[in-house]
Amino acid sequence: MKTIFSAILLTLGTIVFxxxxxxxxxxxxxxxxxxxxxIFPKLYRYxxxxxxxxxxxxxxxAVFAWFLDRAFARKGLETLFRLGIGGMFIFASWFKISDxxxxxxxxxxxxxxxxxxVNIFALVMPMAEILFGFALIFTPFNRESASMIFLMxxxxxVALASALWRDLGITCGxxxxxxxxxKSEAWTALIRDLILIGPTLWLTRLxxxxxxxxxxx
Amino acid sequence: xxxxxxxxxxxxxxxxxxxxxxxxxxxxxxxxxxxxxDRKVAWIGGQEVLAKPAPEGAE
Numbered sequence: 616m617k618t619i620f621s622a623i624l625l626t627l628g629t630i631v632f633x634x635x636x637x638x639x640x641x642x643x644x645x646x647x648x649x650x651x652x653x654i655f656p657k658l659y660r661y662x663x664x665x666x667x668x669x670x671x672x673x674x675x676x677a678v679f680a681w682f683l684d685r686a687f688a689r690k691g692l693e694t695l696f697r698l699g700i701g702g703m704f705i706f707a708s709w710f711k712i713s714d715x716x717x718x719x720x721x722x723x724x725x726x727x728x729x730x731x732x733v734n735i736f737a738l739v740m741p742m743a744e745i746l747f748g749f750a751l752i753f754t755p756f757n758r759e760s761a762s763m764i765f766l767m768x769x770x771x772x773v774a775l776a777s778a779l780w781r782d783l784g785i786t787c788g789x790x791x792x793x794x795x796x797x798k799s800e801a802w803t804a805l806i807r808d809l810i811l812i813g814p815t816l817w818l819t820r821l822x823x824x825x826x827x828x829x830x831x832x
Numbered sequence: 833x834x835x836x837x838x839x840x841x842x843x844x845x846x847x848x849x850x851x852x853x854x855x856x857x858x859x860x861x862x863x864x865x866x867x868x869x870d871r872k873v874a875w876i877g878g879q880e881v882l883a884k885p886a887p888e889g890a891e
């Protein structure tokens with residue numbers, strides 16, 4: 616019985632967490648709060664913070680699920696985080712791989728790397744994202760893949776923080792090749808990375824095993 | 833501190849990381865080679881920094 620309740624809480628938590636991350640990542644394209652915009656016309660301004668609140672609520676649900684059935688919640692969370700974070704890295708890398716020049720232009724806007732390293736970084740980084748994203752999902756090398764993804768998160772956060780600090784007014788370029796337009800998107804990307812770095816760090820401390828082995832008795 | 837660090841490092845499969853690094857390099861090179869001319873980048877070099885957009889309300 617406890618396992619069933621734990622599973623329900625984890626499912627609810629996953630949906631809420633997914634909604635929260637989408638709300639933070641794509642505030643213009645995705646916002647379930649649009650359904651409430653008729654009642655609260657100014658609600659769109661708080662999309663990011665609604666996303667953060669959703670992630671916090673999802674964390675609470677996961678904590679309750681953990682207390683109900685620790686073993687099940689651990690397996691469930693490991694599976695969900697590996698699929699979610701790995702899938703997100705694969706999704707995020709695709710447009711960068713298909714247009715190296717566009718991504719190199721975006722990297723150059725950060726003015727963070729030495730000029731001569733921009734192109735090679737724009738070639739190597741997306742390939743590392745997609746390969747370690749796949750490795751996190753499909754190989755048993757969970758610790759190594761999660762550690763590399765953790766390092767990539769640190770690199771993104773340092774670059775984003777530096778761009779914000781220097782008031783460069785650029786987009787994150789995490790999921791689309793957009794120009795140097797909207798500073799607020801860099802803030803939201805930094806918040807999203809701060810939220811996702813926790814589960815990634817947790818994954819680095821788990822034993823190496825494949826996703827299907829998690830559920831094998 | 834260094835003991836903890838070396839303990840963490842000893843838990844990694846360095847063979848896996850080496851294979852993945854080699855794959856990343858090979859596929860990065862191959863990806864640039866198969867791209868159409870307008871999407872290719874020079875191996876060593878960078879891109880222009882674009883002009884910052886004017887703030888809202890500025891003429």
